Amino acid sequence: MINMDELSDDIIELAAQGDIAAFERIYRSCGSFVYRVALRMVDHPQDAEEIVQDVFVRVYEQLTRFRFESSLKTWIYRIAVNMSLNYRKKRSRIRSRTAEFRENIQMQGGSEKPDFGEGDDHRQRMNRILGHLNADQRMCIILRSEGLSYEEIAQTLTININTVRTRLKRAREKLMSVRKEVMSHDI
Amino acid sequence: MIYNREQIKEWILTDYLDGQLDVSVKKEIDECIARDPELKALYDEVCAAAGMPLQSEADFDGHPPEQIWKNIKARIETSHIEVEHSSTDVWTKWLEQLGGLWGRPRLSLALGSVMAVLVMVTWIGMGQMRVRPAQYNSSQQMEYLMEMVGADVDMLEEDNGGFDTAIEEYFLMI
Numbered sequence: 416m417i418n419m420d421e422l423s424d425d426i427i428e429l430a431a432q433g434d435i436a437a438f439e440r441i442y443r444s445c446g447s448f449v450y451r452v453a454l455r456m457v458d459h460p461q462d463a464e465e466i467v468q469d470v471f472v473r474v475y476e477q478l479t480r481f482r483f484e485s486s487l488k489t490w491i492y493r494i495a496v497n498m499s500l501n502y503r504k505k506r507s508r509i510r511s512r513t514a515e516f517r518e519n520i521q522m523q524g525g526s527e528k529p530d531f532g533e534g535d536d537h538r539q540r541m542n543r544i545l546g547h548l549n550a551d552q553r554m555c556i557i558l559r560s561e562g563l564s565y566e567e568i569a570q571t572l573t574i575n576i577n578t579v580r581t582r583l584k585r586a587r588e589k590l591m592s593v594r595k596e597v598m599s600h601d602i
Numbered sequence: 603m604i605y606n607r608e609q610i611k612e613w614i615l616t617d618y619l620d621g622q623l624d625v626s627v628k629k630e631i632d633e634c635i636a637r638d639p640e641l642k643a644l645y646d647e648v649c650a651a652a653g654m655p656l657q658s659e660a661d662f663d664g665h666p667p668e669q670i671w672k673n674i675k676a677r678i679e680t681s682h683i684e685v686e687h688s689s690t691d692v693w694t695k696w697l698e699q700l701g702g703l704w705g706r707p708r709l710s711l712a713l714g715s716v717m718a719v720l721v722m723v724t725w726i727g728m729g730q731m732r733v734r735p736a737q738y739n740s741s742q743q744m745e746y747l748m749e750m751v752g753a754d755v756d757m758l759e760e761d762n763g764g765f766d767t768a769i770e771e772y773f774l775m776i
Contacts, residue, residue: 450666471674584615590651
């Protein structure tokens with residue numbers, strides 16, 4: 416889905432030397448991918464935007480260490496995936512404390528509703544469905560939906576290709592059971 | 603080649619659905635699905651379920667707002683990233699990281715405790731290893747010296763503190 420082939424080694428080297436224009440080309444090539452992955456891993460667009468910023472600042476910092484052993488695409492994917500997973504973990508810790516706080520408030524008669532930003536029903540539904548999967552399965556499904564091959568997913572997540580297969584299989588089995596449940600509720 | 607049913611089900615959930623199979627294998631699975639209503643039902647169900655999280659994608663362009671690039675650029679230009687690109691020595695970075703620990707009270711406390719325990723263990727260990735001074739027994743020492751210089755017991759009995767004895771003579775000669 417992402418066309419990063421036009422990024423030559425010269426552009427990467429220029430960006431590594433601190434050339435902002437060259438770095439902007441890298442951002443334009445894969446910013447959307449990073450944003451989409453982040454948006455599906457976390458619930459809020461604001462959080463996803465924060466992740467994208469952190470990922471590209473990290474990429475810029477680390478670009479001098481990029482050795483051209485793997486493709487830049489895979490390297491950036493890996494940073495994006497790791498940062499999204501870390502952000503999600505950090506967020507879930509904060510959220511569990513916040514949920515406890517909200518419960519207390521509601522018990523005292525308050526009425527706070529979760530704020531999902533601009534009321535994006537579609538995104539909420541997507542996140543609810545993906546919420547049935549664990550973080551590893553969710554990431555495999557997200558990367559696959561981005562058009563990555565099993566090989567690329569394995570490289571990005573630094574796991575075995577058979578592990579990718581297993582995670583996808585379990586994720587889809589889970590999604591099938593979720594679908595059955597949703598349909599039985601509709602009936 | 604004839605594949606076992608479980609294998610086909612697994613492929614339907616993974617490689618077949620994702621188009622990762624060889625053309626020849628895919629063709630055989632196509633035929634199996636066409637023949638077997640149960641496999642066909644499974645395939646339809648998997649397609650519907652796997653597509654569920656993506657149903658909302660149609661209205662989701664997935665492009666980050668332009669402001670993000672501006673923020674990234676600002677962060678790159680104002681932060682200490684330039685320092686990274688210059689040849690900053692490792693020692694300075696390490697000191698910076700160490701200084702950053704003060705911002706994390708829990709980590710600092712944990713490290714401090716570990717250091718304190720290490721210092722205590724080292725101190726106790728050193729105490730155990732220290733050579734204790736010998737407990738001198740003057741009579742034993744005297745006997746040893748007498749034996750060494752070939753003196754006899756009478757000299758001790760003179761009670762002159764060792765003066766004018768073979769022991770004194772021996773040490774004066776040395």
